[in-house]
Amino acid sequence: MTPKAVVFDIGNVLIEWQPERFYDAEIGEDRRRAMFAEVDLHGMNELVDQGHPFTETIYATAEKYPPWRDEIRMWHDRWIELATPAIDYSVRLMKALQAKGVPVFSLTNFGTGSYDYAATHYPFLREFDRDFISGHLRVTKPSEGIYARLEETSGLSGADLIFTDDRDDNIAAADARGWQTHLFEGPDGWAGRLISAGLLTEAEAR
Known part of the structure; x- marks a missing residue:
């Protein structure tokens, strides 16, 4: 789906x-x-x-x-x-999804002060449709609670969500909840996954 x-x-x-x-x-x-x-x-x-x-x-x-x-x-x-540089292609994919009206959430292990500081250098950190930042939630990935909070707040769960992360343990925790997942090894692979999921066309992803 x-x-x-x-x-x-x-x-x-x-x-x-x-x-x-x-x-x-x-x-x-x-x-x-x-x-x-x-x-x-x-x-x-x-x-x-x-x-x-x-x-x-x-x-x-x-x-x-x-x-x-x-x-x-x-x-x-x-x-x-x-924490530098930005991975520009990934940022472009985020913006391409939002341009199509696809909600984009963050799910990140990040402190509150460090996140606020990072956002002064990377404005796109203020552009998610919903933020799930461990420092605010007081729980980090791959603990079950942070995934549950995202589901409770967004009203979405299971295959309604597709999640990318560079760590196997964080991906495994999402897999256990039935989310669609992609182990991030570079933006090209992530672009291909978004295309295969039907969220972006080849042209939109490039």
Whole structure:
């Protein structure tokens, strides 16, 4: 069946999210590996995604690891450089769907402060028909609750929804609820999936 709404993850679907790449360029791969081995930076970011304060969470972590204090604070102070660039083709697909009247939702693990900051650089983050942001909802993918909230709020469920995400576990959670899904490995594949779902024509997707 043709889906009634399209659900986009954001990180590595609409915006590249590559903290390791940023730190490799700033401090070198060897030092980056040493820091990531000592400091659970992705765990720190998970707290932000769960709704903990953006600045306070990162700065508090930095104070716990004095040898890495300045580098950890970069996760906040230069955050937009960790989340760059936009994946332009994916953004065009989002806009093409909306131009046809297809509702487009976000379903993303993202902090409240970091999302507001990102939106100042990426205006399309304010253009979803509905937002489902983990920091606001206080639950992250792949927890069942965030998918349930989207269904409850939108009134859609199962095959009415088609969802793309770059992580297998997030896709598996949506599969378990009967959603149509696509593991994002690049915008070309996602465009093809939207065409095969009957949401865009070849011309509209290109």
